[in-house]
Amino acid sequence: MGKVVKVTITRDKDSRESKGLAFILYLKKEDALKAADIMNGKEIFGRTLKCSIAKDNGRTKEFIKRKEYKNKTRCFECGETDHLSYNCPRNKLGNREPPPKKKKNRKPQVNFHNIKRTKQVKVTKETEESDGSGEDPALESLSHVIAENFRNPPLNDVGMSSKKKYKQDSYFSDEEDLD
Structure with a gap:
């Protein structure tokens, strides 16, 4: 009958028994209308169902969010x-x-000790292989230097790229700030 987004069953707070009322949120309005027509008057577990479309109060978005139970x-x-x-x-x-359980996507950690060691190893190998000038012969042209920088971008002080990240302020006010 369509994609069900959320089912809310009303229960008594003390006994946790169902009060016999449930709200089913469908992804599409057409699916909800179809389900209400099909299920209205059906009998399940000895009870006759009464299905109707609830009036929209404009708050459906807050009920779509997954509820986190702390206890x-x-x-x-x-x-x-x-x-x-x-x-x-x-x-x-x-x-x-x-x-x-959802898998957490973690960003790869940069190990600063390994970066320094690999640079030192490269320098020693380059100096051994070069003709004594101290530079790598493969990096003599500008295109080789650009390609090398593209493959291994330079790191800033923290080891991350220099791209700034902006976090949106959670407080919104429609009044002017008169500072």
Whole structure:
């Protein structure tokens, strides 16, 4: 019936029992209309479903964001502490697999000690192979120097490229700053 973005089941705060009301957010409006027409009046688990389209209050974007649960010591289905909601015995649809953990993309670390050592090794090899002038004969032309700098860009003081990174200010005001 379409791509489901999020399902929110309303529950009692104390008993964690379902109140019998759920909100299903679809990616496309047409899919939501189709699902409401098909599922309205169907019977599931001995209950008759009533499906309708909720009025848009303009806040759907904040509900699409994935919710982060800080306290992962108790089950969000029943409130007990010996298991998580993926393996809850009260889950009527059965156990399910937890989502796979995302791999973190880390930037490669630059080791300054290895950079200095490789430069020293190159210098000693170059001086041994050269004819005594102290320069590498392969780097005599400008095109070779440019190609070498392109392959091994010069590093600044911190070991990173000199490209500036800007972070957007999280505070926004529509008033003028009169400093």
